Amino acid sequence: MSIISLEGVGRTVERPDAPPLTILSSVDLEIADGDRVSVVGRSGSGKSTLLNLLGLLDRPTQGTIRFDGAEVRRLSDARLARLRGASIGFVFQQFNLLPGRTAIENVMTPLLYDRGTAFWRRERLATEMLGRVGLGERITSMPDRMSGGEQQRVAIARALVRRPRLILADEPTGALDLETGGTVMALMEEVARETGAALVTITHDPAIARRAVRHLRLDAGVISPLDDEPGPGGTSPADATAPIGAVERAPLARVAATETDEVLA
């Protein structure tokens, strides 16, 4: 089932003494439950802007975004905030843990915005989620006393504690070493698989990109499929931007590493 769809989406920004700058243009993309999507691209290619649009943090200047079939343009800021809180989880490169708060307080933060029973059970849910990411013994630790990998695991627990349908990871391993990065990605994928959430990863790291099922490239604001050959489940380059559902993860060898590396060069 489609979570979010972008149809002809563009994003331009006005500049005072220059013509408008086009960051994204004519992006068509659909993310469905269980999707595994990676987006690669050079710096300034529009990756973060795309992530912000997918995360309902920004509004497009052209085209239409639909979330659960509802046109985002028509939703109020408050409604968008609630939708974001309930359905989308963010994992940032720099973890962005709230300072001065313990691991469990950080994980409980999104639950403060839940207007249902999750708010009242926030401590138990946060404890469970921290246990799920292997930090059950460190729930009262301050982030600045934790390693980078542990901090990112706290961030993952925080992103997933409300069981979002869409997980947006912006360079989630950018601040981690190779091994820790791999562990963190495996954890995120595992939890996402358990909850049936879609996972969209923006990365410069070809190894991380290869873990996804659908591989997209952003170049000067234009999105295109990265695969030349049919992807897992028979996905061809032509329909790589279409949702493929919760397909089996592609073997890493299926992703053309050379092409990925070329993009990142």
Add this chain to the structure above:
Amino acid sequence: MIAWLGRTLTGVVSTFVESAEELRIHRTRVLLSLIGVAVAVFALTTVLGAAAVAQQALDESNERGSGRPAMLSASLFTPSGEPVDADAANAAWRSAAERHEIGYESRVAYGTLSAQFVDGLSNVDSTVVDVDYGVMHRTAMQEGQWFVDGDEQRFAPALVVNRPFWEKLGSPPLATHPTVELRGADGPVTAVVVGVVRTSDYETYPRSFALADSVDRFGLVPEAYLAFGYEAWVPIDAAEELAIRLTAELTAALPGTEASVNRQDYLSWGGGDPLLVLKLVVAGVAVVILLLGALGLVTISLVTVKYRIREIGIRRSFGATSGRVFFSVLMESVVGTAVAGGIGVALAIVAVKSPLFEQLVGQGMVEDFPPFPLDAALIGIASSVLVGALAGLLPAVTAVRVRVIDAIRF
């Protein structure tokens, strides 16, 4: 409906929980930034509280001099200057007082007693009164008691004296019934000191009160020098009408005599509040202090909001609406200043109610120290909340205007 109520309740509770959490996390910074507000509220509230005590001291001082409001003063005189027939005047006054059911009334005259002290004979100013005078003039006692009914029947006249008088006698315990020899019409008269009035430090000359009937019976003051007036403590609302009626009735009852009945209490003096200028000046200073405290708070809040922009962005990314962020930042300021205001008010109460302060402002002359004025405490708290709201508004608006995507990258 129940689901909606549940969501709303959860929304309200979670908003306050979040604000409390924010306050807890930032408590050190918040408390430090609120020192200025606490000091300002302390100053403002102390001024208001001190003004109330000073007002009470002034009122009591005025009441001791001119009597409690409304105090009517009646004077009788003849156009020719002949003395007024005292007995007839007394009878006319008593009759009028009974007719109007005046509960407290007294004869009042001023004379001089000749008293024998160890250092010789001294003339002592004396106020010659009836028993009710003590209540009517809020006479506060330092030692012993004021006159009571029956004192005029004593074989030795009772005297109430001031502290210098008492000290000239050697400050004897009143339980020993100290006496003083007065010069009466028929020779020395031994008077008993029954009470010592509370006396200002500025009063250094001996003074006494004597009962009119005793003075009359023992001839303590030559009659020719004793011109009685009358005082009546009446309800304020009825004072004006009673003054007119008493004037007419006394004039009618005493042919050849003219009566003048007027209010003499301080409320009838007009001219407004004598402490008003002082209050305004000090309150003005306190308000300036409060504004400076608020300015400091706004500055700190703005700086910290800038510092916390990333944090605000992160919260927004997890579903915090702009309303929640606004409320959270505003509440942080309001709750903080309310706490600071509470501390300021508490300190002000401790300061104003301290014996040192009461002695300083009251100069030992305030009989009934007023409780700490509730309005001063409320003004203190309200000011701090208002300052918190105003100081929190700007940072809250700034926080709401932050673009989430910019904030996260901040």
